[in-house]
Amino acid sequence: MPISEQTASAVREAVDEVRERIAAARNRGGHGQDVTLVAVTKTHGPEAVEAAWAAGVTDVGENRVQEAESKMAAVSVPVRWHLIGHLQRNKAKAALKFALVHGMDSERLAVALHDAAQAAGTTLDVLLQVNVSGEDTKSGVAPESVPALADRLHALPALRVRGAMTMAPFDASEQVLRTVFRGAREARQQLQAAGHPAEWLSMGMSGDYEVAVEEGATHVRLGTVLFGTRT
């Protein structure tokens, strides 16, 4: 699908600005991490994926399996697809189409993902979603359950637990954001301590990604700042 010159240049400009802000935040934070920009194309058409790719973005995030599958079929650019939203257990098999599942938000889903990967003879990269803020509306495991769960996840060899993911409350103060992001960093530390290859930390959206990068995010998931508001 051809992308209009206008879309392409608007996305390119946004990507360039975001990359500068990420680099500056990384320097301020002092964690020295690499940061992957995951362009969240949900609700936008396949041309958003192509515009992102044209701007040098290699990683794209979708929160619904069906929408992602239709875009995968429609684009020819070889982006890595990230599943960032909640996944139902009966759709675990669909997760195998993604390079990284950010929303492994329960032990039951972990088992379903493992079984699907094992049945397909493959391994799946996942992040453990942690509900650091404790909001009812957010998915994820409770922070205090992470150490014990980290041990039990060793029983699921078809999963590679690559780190932690969290979502901060909308419109939170900087202080609250930092508390939430540090909580996710601690969860990653606990996964590492349990022996998982957990080097990644997916946190930060359009409204809070600079603070997230300062606190060590390795993956930021950005939609609105790149593609405009969703309708």
Ligand SMILES: *Cc1c(COP(=O)(O)O)cnc(C)c1O
């Ligand atoms: C939609 C979504 C994002 C991107 O949100 P923006 O505020 O538009 O950047 C990030 N993460 C998840 C899990 C999402 O569902």
